Structure formats: structure tokens, C-alpha cells
Amino acid sequence: MRATVTALTSSLRLMWRACRSLLLAVVTLDVLSSVAQAITLVAAGWVLGRLAESPSFGEVLPGVLGASAGIAINLAATAIRNDLSELASDRTRAETSAAVLRAAGRMPYRAFDDPTFYDGLRRAHEGGSQHVWRVVSSSFGLLRSTIELATTMAVLLVVVPLVIPVALTAYLPLAVVSARNNRMLHRLSWGLTADDRRLAYLDQIFADRAMAKEIRTLGLQTPLGRRHQEIWSRRMDAVYGLARTRATRSVAAQLLSACVVGAALGIVVALTTSGTLSLAAASVGVLGVRQLANATGRAGRESAALHRSALFLDDYEKFIANAAAIEVDAAHAIPEVSSITFDSVSFRYPGSDRDALRNISLTIERGQVTAVVGGNGAGKSTLIGLLCGLYRPAQGAILWDGHDTAAWPETSIQRSSSVLFQDFGRLEFTIADSIAPAGTVDRATLERAASRAGVDDHINTLEDGFDHQLGRQFDGAELSGGQWQRLALARSLAAEAALLVLDEPGAAMDVEGERRLVELARQEARRRPVVFVSHRFGSVREADTIVVLEEGTIIEVGDHDTLMSLDGRYAKLFQLQASAFQDKPDQASRA
Ligand SMILES: Nc1ncnc2c1ncn2[C@@H]1O[C@H](COP(=O)(O)OP(=O)(O)OP(=O)(O)O)[C@@H](O)[C@H]1O
Numbered sequence: 136m137r138a139t140v141t142a143l144t145s146s147l148r149l150m151w152r153a154c155r156s157l158l159l160a161v162v163t164l165d166v167l168s169s170v171a172q173a174i175t176l177v178a179a180g181w182v183l184g185r186l187a188e189s190p191s192f193g194e195v196l197p198g199v200l201g202a203s204a205g206i207a208i209n210l211a212a213t214a215i216r217n218d219l220s221e222l223a224s225d226r227t228r229a230e231t232s233a234a235v236l237r238a239a240g241r242m243p244y245r246a247f248d249d250p251t252f253y254d255g256l257r258r259a260h261e262g263g264s265q266h267v268w269r270v271v272s273s274s275f276g277l278l279r280s281t282i283e284l285a286t287t288m289a290v291l292l293v294v295v296p297l298v299i300p301v302a303l304t305a306y307l308p309l310a311v312v313s314a315r316n317n318r319m320l321h322r323l324s325w326g327l328t329a330d331d332r333r334l335a336y337l338d339q340i341f342a343d344r345a346m347a348k349e350i351r352t353l354g355l356q357t358p359l360g361r362r363h364q365e366i367w368s369r370r371m372d373a374v375y376g377l378a379r380t381r382a383t384r385s386v387a388a389q390l391l392s393a394c395v396v397g398a399a400l401g402i403v404v405a406l407t408t409s410g411t412l413s414l415a416a417a418s419v420g421v422l423g424v425r426q427l428a429n430a431t432g433r434a435g436r437e438s439a440a441l442h443r444s445a446l447f448l449d450d451y452e453k454f455i456a457n458a459a460a461i462e463v464d465a466a467h468a469i470p471e472v473s474s475i476t477f478d479s480v481s482f483r484y485p486g487s488d489r490d491a492l493r494n495i496s497l498t499i500e501r502g503q504v505t506a507v508v509g510g511n512g513a514g515k516s517t518l519i520g521l522l523c524g525l526y527r528p529a530q531g532a533i534l535w536d537g538h539d540t541a542a543w544p545e546t547s548i549q550r551s552s553s554v555l556f557q558d559f560g561r562l563e564f565t566i567a568d569s570i571a572p573a574g575t576v577d578r579a580t581l582e583r584a585a586s587r588a589g590v591d592d593h594i595n596t597l598e599d600g601f602d603h604q605l606g607r608q609f610d611g612a613e614l615s616g617g618q619w620q621r622l623a624l625a626r627s628l629a630a631e632a633a634l635l636v637l638d639e640p641g642a643a644m645d646v647e648g649e650r651r652l653v654e655l656a657r658q659e660a661r662r663r664p665v666v667f668v669s670h671r672f673g674s675v676r677e678a679d680t681i682v683v684l685e686e687g688t689i690i691e692v693g694d695h696d697t698l699m700s701l702d703g704r705y706a707k708l709f710q711l712q713a714s715a716f717q718d719k720p721d722q723a724s725r726a
């Protein structure tokens with residue numbers, strides 16, 4: 136009950152904020168249609184009363200007109216009300232979707248490693264988009280049927296008060312069953328959320344341009360379609376199972392209710408046959424019991440719908456409240472840093488049974504370019520994740536200019552880092568918005584970032600230059616893989632934060648682009664620490680410090696010459712790559 140009241144107050148508050156005029160209009164039209172219905176009843180009653188006196192048509196005409204006007208007003212008010220309520224529902228959906236997006240944006244990045252976060256996000260979307268307006272409209276419906284109930288009770292109170300408590304209990308079995316059914320439905324929805332997400336993921340794969348290529352070349356249409364079908368039928372089996380249980384229970388409850396209504400009618404009949412009730416009072420009693428049973432049924436259905444929506448809305452409320460409880464201090468970007476130190480840092484991903492990074496001690500300084508190398512899965516991107524505040528160390532500390540960052544909000548470190556991620560995003564906005572999505576960067580900075588990332592030449596070939604739309608799905612330009620990476624690099628450069636981190640920035644770039652990256656890193660290092668990850672030793676050798684990672688630990692640190700003279704892992708990897716470019720003796724002699 137308390138949860139339902141909370142749901143109603145928060146829904147009303149939300150609607151008041153989002154669309155108060157629509158809400159007021161719907162309430163007004165509801166009242167108007169009730170008044171019009173009453174006018175119709177009164178006018179029709181009057182006409183019927185007069186007809187007994189055999190009047191002329193002109194004499195009953197006002198009543199006919201009154202009844203017709205009532206019907207017309209009721210129909211018009213209901214039609215407009217239904218349209219407006221759709222608008223109110225859409226408006227509410229816009230508000231809750233935005234709130235869910237904001238809440239998801241506040242969640243720490245580590246939440247994205249947790250499947251329950253995705254479940255919560257999906258349930259919040261559904262709860263917010265479908266149930267706010269339902270809570271409000273069910274409450275209106277409940278209010279209407281309660282008024283109807285009260286009016287009928289007032290009539291019966293005069294005639295046969297005894298049947299009121301009996302008739303009122305008619306809905307009791309249904310109320311108990313509806314509450315249990317609602318809870319089962321809500322539990323099932325949570326149980327199905329992971330499958331719903333799998334279905335949404337398959338939908339996304341089929342609509343994804345990059346995957347469309349693989350789907351065609353690998354002939355995945357049928358197998359993926361089958362997978363889709365399997366999940367759907369698994370889902371439907373569970374839904375049918377619940378529907379069967381719900382229907383069985385509801386039928387049993389309905390039968391019980393019918394027995395109770397029958398008992399109330401029996402009371403009226405018994406009182407009439409015993410002479411306690413006159414025939415006229417008995418007919419009012421029978422009609423009253425029927426109307427009371429109908430009104431309790433309606434009130435019951437509305438309250439069940441309200442209870443159901445309140446359960447679903449609670450998922451939305453909880454998600455928003457969880458996010459709101461997280462302190463976000465985005466304003467505190469650190470303007471500059473000269474050294475960042477990892478002091479015996481270890482880190483393990485949630486759900487993993489081994490450390491992704493172990494006992495990392497390292498200092499990154501302004502004025503220097505630091506390169507991180509190592510095989511796939513060595514922990515390079517994880518190190519970057521910790522460096523830019525996406526993750527916190529499980530052990531050890533990360534110090535910015537000697538200050539332990541453990542006490543800082545992680546958003547501070549995040550906002551103080553310009554990062555080109557290995558899995559960078561492809562933002563299909565205009566070029567300008569793709570480089571500076573926040574829209575806070577002036578055109579000169581934008582152009583400089585594009586030029587330094589080496590994507591300016593291509594931008595200049597596009598008809599609308601920086602205002603050119605990207606992405607074929609929006610009738611925009613499509614970029615090559617390397618051009619997309621350069622654009623993402625421009626985005627990180629335009630951010631101009633205290634630290635610059637580039638995770639495999641040259642992975643998709645041509646030789647010239649890779650060369651420019653080395654120069655860029657050098658220039659940037661003059662004003663901020665620069666870290667980059669690369670598998671290309673031609674670039675790595677230029678770095679001031681090279682960190683070699685293996686299975687989450689640092690095995691070697693130093694500049695190129697030092698590491699070569701160590702003749703360890705770095706030297707082996709370097710020689711391996713270099714040998715691929717050198718002519719083998721027999722090939723040389725053949726040439
Ligand atoms: N979000 C995650 N949750 C759990 N484990 C993860 C996660 N991300 C990475 N890992 C695991 O952590 C280890 C280090 O991954 P990381 O991405 O840091 O490797 P990397 O050195 O960047 O490799 P690559 O050269 O392929 O980019 C790997 O074993 C990987 O499977």
C-alpha cells in the first residue's frame with residue numbers, strides 16, 4: 136500500500152514537472168465527461184418521466200436535446216482526453232528516458248562490467264517509459280470507481296444495508312489473487328530481462344553496419360535468426376506458463392466472488408420472502424447489489440493495475456535513486472600534472488579469478504613520452520583504465536604530483552585525462568560534433584585538433600567541411616578505418632586535459648600517420664605527460680621510457696638502448712619485428 140502511494144506521488148510529481156497542462160486538461164476532461172454522463176442520465180430520466188403524461192414532442196424536446204448534448208460532450212471529451220493522455224504518456228516517456236540516460240551516465244565505469252547493471256538499466260527504461268502514466272491513469276480510474284461505489288453504497292444503506300459488507304467482500308478473493316499475480320509477473324520480468332537483452336543485442340547486430348558484412352560473408356542470417364527464435368520461444372514458454380497460472384487463479388477467484396454476490400442476492404431474496412423487505416425495495420436491492428459488484432470489480436481491476444505499475448515503476452525509481460546517491464563532481468578537472476606515480480598497484484576485474492595487474496610501480500612524467508608494450512592480454516589497456524580513473528586500484532596507490540588520488544572523486548581523474556581508447560567510438564554526428572560532442576570547443580581548437588590528428592585534409596574534401604554529417608544511416612559521409620581513428624584522436628586532442636593517453640593510436644593508421652603520431656607525442660609531452668600503447672616498435676623505440684608488461688606485471692623498464700642492452704623480452708620482440716623487414720641472406724643474394 137505504501138509503495139503504491141509512493142508510486143502515485145512520485146508519478147504525479149514527475150508529470151507535474153513534465154506536462155502539468157496536459158495532466159490538468161486530462162483531469163478536467165475526465166470531470167467534464169462524468170458531468171456530461173450525469174446530465175444525460177438526468178435528462179433521459181426526465182424525458183421518460185414526462186412520456187408517461189403523453190406530452191407533445193415539443194414538450195420533451197429540451198430533455199432530448201439535453202440528453203443528446205450530454206452524449207455529445209461525453210464522446211468529444213473522451214476522444215480528446217484519450218488523445219491528450221497519449222501525449223501526456225509520450226511526454227512522460229521523454230522525461231523518464233532522459234532521467235535514465237542521466238542516471239546511467241553517473242554510474243561508475245566498473246558498473247559496465249556487471250550484468251546486473253544492464254538488467255537494472257533495462258528494467259528502469261521499461262518502468263519509466265510504460266508505467267508512470269499508467270500509475271496516474273489507474274489512480275484516476277480507481278477514484279472514479281470509488282465514487283461510483285460510494286454512491287451505490289449510499290442507496291443500499293437506505294434500502295438493504297446488510298448486503299453492503301457482503302457485496303464488498305466480493306472482490307476480496309480477486310484482490311488477493313491480483314496482488315500475487317502482479318508480484319509473479321514482476322518477478323518473471325526480472326527473470327526474463329537477460330533474455331530480453333539478448334534479443335535486443337541480436338536486433339542490434341542485425342541493424343549494425345559492421346556486423347552486416349560478417350553476417351553476409353559468414354551466412355549468419357539463418358543461424359542468428361534461429362538463435363533469435365530460440366530465445367523468443369524460451370521467453371514465450373515462461374510467459375505462457377505464468378499466464379496459465381494467472382488464469383487458473385483468476386477463474387477460481389472469480390467463482391468465489393460470484394458465490395459472494397450470489398449470497399448477497401440470497402440475502403435480499405430471503406428478506407423479501409420473510410416480508411422484511413417490500414417488493415420495490417427488493418428490486419432496488421437486487422440492482423444495487425449488481426451495481427456494487429460491478430463497481431467493486433472495476434475498482435479492484437484499477438487497483439490491481441495500479442499495484443502492478445507501482446511494482447514496475449519502483450525499478451525505475453530505484454535505478455534513479457542509486458545513481459543520484461553517487462557523488463559526481465565533474466567540475467574538478469585538474470588543470471595540469473607533472474608526474475603520476477603508480478605505487479605497488481594491483482587490480483582485478485570483478486568476477487575474475489586472477490589479477491589483471493600485479494604490483495605495478497611506475498612514474499610517468501611531463502616532458503617525457505612513455506610507451507607501454509606487451510603481448511595481447513598483458514594488461515596494457517587495464518593500466519590505461521587505471522591511469523585515467525575508470526578503475527580504482529585494489530591495492531597500492533596512484534599519486535598525482537604526490538597526492539594520493541584515492542580520496543578524489545574518480546570523475547576528477549577521468550575529466551583530467553584526454554584518451555584515445557583502443558575501442559574508440561565512432562560518433563555519427565557532424566564532423567565538428569564528433570570531434571567536440573560537448574559543443575564547448577571553439578572552431579580554432581577544433582581545426583587545430585583535426586590538423587594535428589591528420590584528418591584535416593579529408594575534412595576539406597567534404598562538401599560541408601566541419602559541418603558535414605557522418606554515417607550513411609544519417610545520409611552522411613562514411614570514413615575509412617584510419618580516418619575514423621584520426622577523428623577519435625582529434626577528439627582526444629580537442630579535450631586538452633592534463634594527461635594524454637593513446638591506446639594503440641596507430642593501429643589503423645598508415646605509415647605516415649604513425650610517424651606523425653611520434654612527433655605529436657613529443658610535442659604534447661612538453662606540456663603534459665604522454666603515455667601510448669603500441670605494438671609497432673618503430674614508434675615505441677622513440678619513447679623516453681618503455682614499459683614492458685607481461686601477464687599483468689612490469690618485467691622491464693627503460694629507454695630503447697637500455698632495454699636492447701638488457702637483451703631481455705623487449706630486445707627479443709624488437710628483433711622479431713625488425714627481422715621481418717630485413718632481407719634474409721638467401722633472398723638478398725637472389726636479388
Ligand atoms: N572488463 C574486463 N573484465 C574482465 N576481464 C577483463 C576485462 N577487460 C580485460 N580483461 C582481461 O584482462 C586482461 C588484460 O586485458 P587488457 O585489455 O588490459 O590487455 P591488453 O594488454 O590491452 O591486450 P591487447 O594488446 O589485446 O589490447 C586480459 O586477460 C583480459 O581478458
Ligand SMILES: [Mg+2]
Nearest residue numbers: 515516517557
Ligand atoms: Mg589493449
